[in-house]
Amino acid sequence: MSVAEKVLDQYSSRVYKNRKTHIVEINNNENENQIAANVRTIPGIMTQRGCCYAGCKGVVLGPIKDALQIVHGPIGCSYYAWGTRRHKGKNAEGVDNYLQYSFSTDMQEPDVVFGGEKKLKKAIDEAMELFHPSTIMICSTCPVGLIGDDIHAVAKWAEEKHNIKCIAFSCEGYKGVSQSAGHHIANNQLMKFIIGEGDRKIESKFSVNILGEYNIGGDGWETERILKRIGYEVVSVFTGDSSIEDLKNAHQANLSLVQCHRSINYIAEMIETKYGVPWMKVNFIGVKGTIETLRNIAKYFDNEELTKRTEEVIADELEKIIDDIEYYKTKLKGKTAALYVGGSRSHHYQTLLHDFGVSTVLAGYEFAHRDEYEGREILPFVKEDADSKNIESISVEPDPEKYHLYLQKEVLEKLRDEKLLSYYGGMAKEMEAGTYMVDDLNHFETEEFLKLLKPDIFFSGIKDKFVAQKSGILSRQLHSYDYSGPYSGFRGAVNFARDITMGIYTPAWSFIKAPWKTAPILTGTLGGEQAC
Amino acid sequence: MLDYTKKESYDRTALRVNPAKTCQPVGAMYAALGVHECLPHSHGSQGCCAFHRMFLTRHFKDPAMASSSSFTEGASVFGGGSNLKTAAKNIFDIYNPRIIAVHTTCLSETIGDDLNSFIQDIDIPEGKFMVHTNTPSYKGSHITGFSNMVDGFIKYLSVSTGKKNGKVTLIPGFTNPGDMREMKRLASTMGVSYTMLPDTSGVMDSPMTGKFEMYPKGGTTVEEIIELGDSNLTLALGKFASELGAQTLKKKCGVPCKTLGLPIGIEKTDEYIMELQAYSQQEVPYELEEERGQLVDVLIDIHPYTYNKKVAIFGDPDTVLGMTQFVLEMGMIPKYIVTGTPGDDFEKEAAELFTKFGVDGCIARAAGDLYQLHQWIKQEGVDLLIGGTHGKHIARAEDIPFVRAGFPIIDRYIHSYMPLVGYKGAMRLAELITNAIMDRQDRDCKEEDFEMVM
Numbered sequence: 001m002s003v004a005e006k007v008l009d010q011y012s013s014r015v016y017k018n019r020k021t022h023i024v025e026i027n028n029n030e031n032e033n034q035i036a037a038n039v040r041t042i043p044g045i046m047t048q049r050g051c052c053y054a055g056c057k058g059v060v061l062g063p064i065k066d067a068l069q070i071v072h073g074p075i076g077c078s079y080y081a082w083g084t085r086r087h088k089g090k091n092a093e094g095v096d097n098y099l100q101y102s103f104s105t106d107m108q109e110p111d112v113v114f115g116g117e118k119k120l121k122k123a124i125d126e127a128m129e130l131f132h133p134s135t136i137m138i139c140s141t142c143p144v145g146l147i148g149d150d151i152h153a154v155a156k157w158a159e160e161k162h163n164i165k166c167i168a169f170s171c172e173g174y175k176g177v178s179q180s181a182g183h184h185i186a187n188n189q190l191m192k193f194i195i196g197e198g199d200r201k202i203e204s205k206f207s208v209n210i211l212g213e214y215n216i217g218g219d220g221w222e223t224e225r226i227l228k229r230i231g232y233e234v235v236s237v238f239t240g241d242s243s244i245e246d247l248k249n250a251h252q253a254n255l256s257l258v259q260c261h262r263s264i265n266y267i268a269e270m271i272e273t274k275y276g277v278p279w280m281k282v283n284f285i286g287v288k289g290t291i292e293t294l295r296n297i298a299k300y301f302d303n304e305e306l307t308k309r310t311e312e313v314i315a316d317e318l319e320k321i322i323d324d325i326e327y328y329k330t331k332l333k334g335k336t337a338a339l340y341v342g343g344s345r346s347h348h349y350q351t352l353l354h355d356f357g358v359s360t361v362l363a364g365y366e367f368a369h370r371d372e373y374e375g376r377e378i379l380p381f382v383k384e385d386a387d388s389k390n391i392e393s394i395s396v397e398p399d400p401e402k403y404h405l406y407l408q409k410e411v412l413e414k415l416r417d418e419k420l421l422s423y424y425g426g427m428a429k430e431m432e433a434g435t436y437m438v439d440d441l442n443h444f445e446t447e448e449f450l451k452l453l454k455p456d457i458f459f460s461g462i463k464d465k466f467v468a469q470k471s472g473i474l475s476r477q478l479h480s481y482d483y484s485g486p487y488s489g490f491r492g493a494v495n496f497a498r499d500i501t502m503g504i505y506t507p508a509w510s511f512i513k514a515p516w517k518t519a520p521i522l523t524g525t526l527g528g529e530q531a532c
Numbered sequence: 533m534l535d536y537t538k539k540e541s542y543d544r545t546a547l548r549v550n551p552a553k554t555c556q557p558v559g560a561m562y563a564a565l566g567v568h569e570c571l572p573h574s575h576g577s578q579g580c581c582a583f584h585r586m587f588l589t590r591h592f593k594d595p596a597m598a599s600s601s602s603f604t605e606g607a608s609v610f611g612g613g614s615n616l617k618t619a620a621k622n623i624f625d626i627y628n629p630r631i632i633a634v635h636t637t638c639l640s641e642t643i644g645d646d647l648n649s650f651i652q653d654i655d656i657p658e659g660k661f662m663v664h665t666n667t668p669s670y671k672g673s674h675i676t677g678f679s680n681m682v683d684g685f686i687k688y689l690s691v692s693t694g695k696k697n698g699k700v701t702l703i704p705g706f707t708n709p710g711d712m713r714e715m716k717r718l719a720s721t722m723g724v725s726y727t728m729l730p731d732t733s734g735v736m737d738s739p740m741t742g743k744f745e746m747y748p749k750g751g752t753t754v755e756e757i758i759e760l761g762d763s764n765l766t767l768a769l770g771k772f773a774s775e776l777g778a779q780t781l782k783k784k785c786g787v788p789c790k791t792l793g794l795p796i797g798i799e800k801t802d803e804y805i806m807e808l809q810a811y812s813q814q815e816v817p818y819e820l821e822e823e824r825g826q827l828v829d830v831l832i833d834i835h836p837y838t839y840n841k842k843v844a845i846f847g848d849p850d851t852v853l854g855m856t857q858f859v860l861e862m863g864m865i866p867k868y869i870v871t872g873t874p875g876d877d878f879e880k881e882a883a884e885l886f887t888k889f890g891v892d893g894c895i896a897r898a899a900g901d902l903y904q905l906h907q908w909i910k911q912e913g914v915d916l917l918i919g920g921t922h923g924k925h926i927a928r929a930e931d932i933p934f935v936r937a938g939f940p941i942i943d944r945y946i947h948s949y950m951p952l953v954g955y956k957g958a959m960r961l962a963e964l965i966t967n968a969i970m971d972r973q974d975r976d977c978k979e980e981d982f983e984m985v986m
Binding site for chain 2: 010011012015040041042043044045046047048049050051052053054070073074075076077078079080082083084091096097098100101102103104105106107108109111112119120121122123124125126127129130131141142143145146147172173174175176177386387390443444447462463465466467468469470471472512513
């Protein structure tokens with residue numbers, strides 16, 4: 001019986017039938033690694049998934065530092081998104097920074113009974129008087145949709161009354177089946193109301209957007225540092241340490257770099273359609289990943305000087321870290337890992353682990369879609385189901401004035417054919433035969449797979465961490481990086497290796513068993529017989 | 533740090549900024565984790581459950597298990613009955629708890645799901661239990677949710693057989709496992725047999741054994757909850773978190789009850805001991821007299837560092853009131869005390885404390901937030917800030933020594949193992965306070981004033 005069968009076998013037939021389609025043994029199956037993903041969670045299964053609100057406000061909007069984000073709902077949703085995701089933001093001249101604040105309408109029973117629009121308007125008035133923001137965002141939570149508060153009308157009202165930008169996001173927690181719906185909702189509104197409005201002067205033709213980079217633990221800064229060293233101009237980052245003004249100018253770049261495909265591919269595609277800016281899937285996680293990415297970008301811009309500079313920077317950065325990399329390789333080589341993260345890192349971190357000789361035995365996503373597992377080529381075959389149908393899908397047309405192409409159409413086509421542009425191959429292709437890919441891994445499966453596969457490290461989130469560690473397996477968080485980081489780029493690779501090395505070699509692991517559990521209780525004889 | 537917080541007072545009625553509370557269900561989840569072999573279940577969309585598990589895990593650095601009904605948009609419109617039914621089946625099948633404790637969210641409350649009838653229709657396996665409470669997030673706070681869940685257990689399970697069992701029911705309030713252990717130790721030392729509900733010791737502070745236990749050793753057992761109906765007395769520790777359950781047990785099973793403050797500081801611990809003594813009719817053992825005497829000794833020793841120091845305290849109402857009284861006992865001035873949890877009793881009881889200890893110009897606010905507290909501090913500063921992690925920005929912005937005490941503390945370790953209650957807890961709190969003040973003196977004083985002995 002395969003490991004997957006041993007796990008599945010313990011389910012009732014109904015659950016078995018469902019979960020079977022979410023567990024794939026790589027290349028050992030008849031349907032080409034096809035997986036079920038982005039479908040509703042089984043009630044009571046103990047999923048690690050969050051909600052639409054978390055995907056919208058927590059993930060995509062949260063890092064935008066100068067938009068004052070009011071969560072319209074009871075207090076919890078706003079409270080839990082307060083400082084808990086480590087999207088870092090620096091204070092900058094002339095740009096507000098509200099990252100240390102949590103704003104809510106703190107809905108009470110009368111607001112649910114009589115509607116909360118009045119309180120929301122009052123909250124906006126108060127926010128204006130106390131904070132004078134240039135942009136306000138309103139994020140709705142579960143009850144808002146149910147009681148019928150029209151937050152979009154309130155946003156319009158606020159724009160007129162206060163002469164600001166005000167955008168509403170209908171990201172009620174019950175929409176879709178996971179955080180993923182929230183990404184889509186955030187993408188739509190940013191596309192409709194922000195992107196394309198800027199007219200900042202772009203200095204360099206080597207201008208890029210970094211999409212789907214939330215600057216957790218400073219990841220975005222490390223990525224930017226490398227790009228700037230080579231000579232790129234970073235127009236916008238979606239949305240780590242970003243300002244509204246940055247985002248407004250995204251359409252002016254000549255290339256979009258997509259780090260997290262799941263959360264931002266909507267915007268990447270729409271910017272391309274509307275403004276002619278192509279997108280490239282990149283991976284700044286891992287040394288080899290970063291090098292390959294930098295070379296791919298250089299290939300797109302196709303400039304001799306830039307290509308030369310790219311190689312110089314790669315060589316220089318490598319030289320600075322090579323001793324550390326070699327050292328940590330001696331500590332980590334041969335170890336195994338299981339990864340269970342949101343919608344992107346489970347793939348990217350395999351590259352980084354590989355740099356240190358760590359192999360992956362299982363990887364899964366909470367809320368990725370089939371394209372993150374199987375690659376974008378399966379997109380035409382993905383069926384929308386009833387649970388996600390109500391998530392608005394918007395379409396855009398080429399902008400008559402702002403549409404621009406950096407490369408000739410034919411060259412672009414060629415790069416597309418080479419899968420350098422507009423393509424993401426997904427996770428499955430890079431996993432070894434016989435390893436496991438699991439979608440929406442629940443608590444039961446986590447415990448069972450860990451027992452059967454016995455990885456040295458389990459990379460997951462806070463809810464899993466102590467479960468794994470109690471059973472004696474090191475667990476490092478790949479959402480919060482256990483308050484460390486950055487993990488991206490060249491320097492990040494060293495930080496990452498340092499962190500897992502100290503985890504594996506922590507002396508306390510050797511004390512789990514008390515000495516009296518193995519030592520004889522008494523020496524001598526007991527009742528005439530030898531004790532123990 | 534917090535650059536936009538204005539000094540000038542401003543009367544907000546709609547915008548909540550940097551809350552000093554969170555919502556009901558997490559309190560219910562915590563209470564349910566204090567029942568042995570219980571799986572808390574969140575009847576709503578799954579984001580709440582994820583957030584609440586995260587909150588508890590970050591505070592305790594331990595697993596916090598719970599399941600969710602995982603509402604979709606369809607269920608939100610047509611009701612979550614079938615979600616709960618499916619969930620119950622899966623939970624009993626896969627996770628095999630003895631009892632499922634269901635709480636609700638603003639979603640299932642707004643749509644009006646009738647949990648009573650849902651649960652009646654569910655096929656619960658022999659010997660297993662399923663209870664529920666309603667925890668609408670738009671009312672009260674996490675403390676209300678805790679109180680409601682305790683109430684739910686009693687409503688569903690406790691019965692009176694008509695024969696008293698000689699035990700005291702202890703409802704320990706929204707406190708750490710370290711506190712619950714200390715309250716139990718004091719009761720044992722007083723020779724009182726008791727049942728504590730809920731009891732997260734052994735659950736949220738479980739040891740490392742190399743084996744993950746879905747249902748750790750700790751927690752009140754279902755049988756113990758059933759037998760609460762036969763107890764002779766209930767002591768509800770903390771009015772906000774514990775009184776409701778005690779009153780329900782009185783109404784349902786005729787168990788008399790007394791509400792006390794959380795036993796933080798000297799007098800509140802004295803009251804707890806005296807109540808235990810009144811019940812046991814036994815001498816207070818020397819052991820406790822010695823502890824109390826040590827605490828008083830310490831307070832006299834440290835008074836030069838604490839006397840007349842101004843303190844701001846925020847957090848949950850029962851805890852804040854307890855700590856307020858203790859700092860007053862230390863000769864400090866609780867300049868501002870804030871809870872996010874609504875309720876008139878908080879301000880009333882605080883005012884009584886101010887009068888009793890003869891301090892002027894102190895402000896107490898229920899349903900307040902940290903933005904407002906920060907404004908007050910800007911208007912007139914304090915020497916010390918006491919509260920959970922969310923105060924660290926104010927402490928840094930205003931350069932105030934900061935003692936972490938209460939919920940949640942997500943940026944420090946070990947705290948949840950250590951009590952704040954009892955004489956021992958008071959001594960620990962006194963140490964934390966004095967160390968914070970003295971560390972600051974060491975950091976800030978002129979080099980020539982740097983003292984070897986303090």
